[in-house]
Amino acid sequence: MDKQKNRMILCLLMAAISRTVESGEWVASVISNLDALVSSCVVVPCTFTHPEGQTFSKSQIRAIWHRFEKWNEMIYNVDNTQVLDSFRERTKLVGNLDKNNCSLEITGVRDHDTGPFCFRIELVKEAETTDKFSFVKSCVEFKMQYIPPIPEIISSRKPIQGKPFTVTCSVFHNCPSFVPQLKWNRKISPEGIIETHINIGSGRWRMESILTFIPQEQDDHTELNCTAVFHGGMTSSHVLPIHIIRTKSYNYIIIPVAVAAGTTVLFGLLCIVVVKKYKNRIAELQRRDGSMWNRLSRMSRRFRSDNPGPPAQRQVTFQKSSLL
8 A cells, every 4th residue: 555655646746747847837849759761860859948037048058868767868968978879979959959949860860769769958057957857748759761751753734845844853851950862864954953941840841852844855755753862871763754745747748738839830940941942943943944844845856856767667577578
């Protein structure tokens, strides 16, 4: 009974302390669950509030991150010698304590960095610790990712030949300290690419790369590849097939018609030249010794007068036959 009563008293005491901390004295807000890519990095968003009217300098606040319910197993401390060997040189406070920001960065994430991890504040005055606040009800736990997120490629319409085409590649991540790089498989001038980094809340960020180019006929049936390179060296990619909508062309009608028309005109000019030349030749012949028919007639008469041989031969032959 005594043990049970002691446990109840301890629980009531812890609850009273917790209510005192959360009622307006010291309160920390930490994202409870985050994805963490192994070998990469992760940033835990964290903010805290302190009692109104209480003033202190940044040097008087000692920020600590530790394992849940294990105050001495620290994963971050300004005194690096107090940090566990497995986390030493891998953790960093990226938040500004003057602005009540206690965000933590972990690089080189390992598969055993699952947590939970909690934030703790110690107030130091004149080299003595006067107050300690551990926020064990607001801790973070990681879900390990062994495969990097795959980027997504979207476009508002299909590519049309000769018209500007815009496509967006985006990828989610949890480490704004080391933003993933998005690379395209096309050689585009810097003016053709716009990059944006967006905080979507709850410790998640979206990196975007907006590509604009003018597709040509040779781009048809090709691929547009976007590769995400994460801190630590891991990569992932996504491929978008490109099918170009070609603009209408009437060359297959215009070219044959033009060729046929040109051939007709050329043939007509050639015929005109030949006919004209032929007429000129006829006229030239007519101007010479009269008409062609007159010349043929004179030649015919001359031929008949110069050849009386056959009738006389027939007469001699007849005389010989009568003598016999």
